[in-house]
Amino acid sequence: AVVGVQAAAGRKLLERGRPDDIEGAAEALGNVEASAREGVTQMRSLLGTLRDPAGDEETEGPEVRRPEPRLEDLPALLDEVRESGLQVDYEAVGPVEDLSVPLAHSVYRIVQEALANVRRHSTADRAQVVLRVDRAAAAPYAEVEITDNGRPRHGTSGSGLGLLGVRERAAVRKAEVDIGPRAVQGFRVRVRFPLDSLVTSAGAAR
Numbered sequence: 001a002v003v004g005v006q007a008a009a010g011r012k013l014l015e016r017g018r019p020d021d022i023e024g025a026a027e028a029l030g031n032v033e034a035s036a037r038e039g040v041t042q043m044r045s046l047l048g049t050l051r052d053p054a055g056d057e058e059t060e061g062p063e064v065r066r067p068e069p070r071l072e073d074l075p076a077l078l079d080e081v082r083e084s085g086l087q088v089d090y091e092a093v094g095p096v097e098d099l100s101v102p103l104a105h106s107v108y109r110i111v112q113e114a115l116a117n118v119r120r121h122s123t124a125d126r127a128q129v130v131l132r133v134d135r136a137a138a139a140p141y142a143e144v145e146i147t148d149n150g151r152p153r154h155g156t157s158g159s160g161l162g163l164l165g166v167r168e169r170a171a172v173r174k175a176e177v178d179i180g181p182r183a184v185q186g187f188r189v190r191v192r193f194p195l196d197s198l199v200t201s202a203g204a205a206r
Contacts (some may be wrong), residue, residue, distance in 0.1 A: 124150025
């Protein structure tokens with residue numbers, strides 16, 4: 001679905017043929033490529049999980065067996081972002097270690113996409129990532145929030161598709177999404193996942 005929307009947007013921009021649409025079309029095509037690669041990686045990971053290792057030794061290898069990113073991989077991602085010059089603070093509130101593997105993967109990808117958006121389109125030199133899990137709330141939830149202290153960088157508005165992946169991941173899990181400028185300086189990406197129908201990593205349904 002993500003690839004289809006981005007490809008259609010890129011085609012429309014190219015059809016208009018205006019010089020200022022070229023950058024937007026290029027970004028849309030770049031997002032198509034990234035989404036396609038991610039989809040293939042996830043499919044290979046799924047097939048590798050389902051396949052019996054003893055029955056298919058020829059296809060074993062790091063590319064097929066590479067696990068999807070989890071919360072324990074988040075510090076490495078943040079360190080990589082920091083190396084680019086963006087200072088990133090991280091805070092975990094609540095029993096975040098109990099999140100299911102699929103949900104943890106979604107959280108990782110949302111943080112990855114949001115911080116990439118900050119680096120491409122913002123003047124920010126600092127960002128904050130907060131992961132909250134509250135199972136005692138009337139409606140239990142897991143929430144990830146990424147904020148920054150920047151302003152839109154002139155000439156880098158792009159096609160507006162950079163955060164489409166965040167919305168797609170939220171829609172799959174019926175999550176609430178808040179994306180936009182903050183009341184104070186900066187930008188916010190906040191996604192709240194309901195936990196009442198999710199499964200914890202221990203396999204207990206809520």
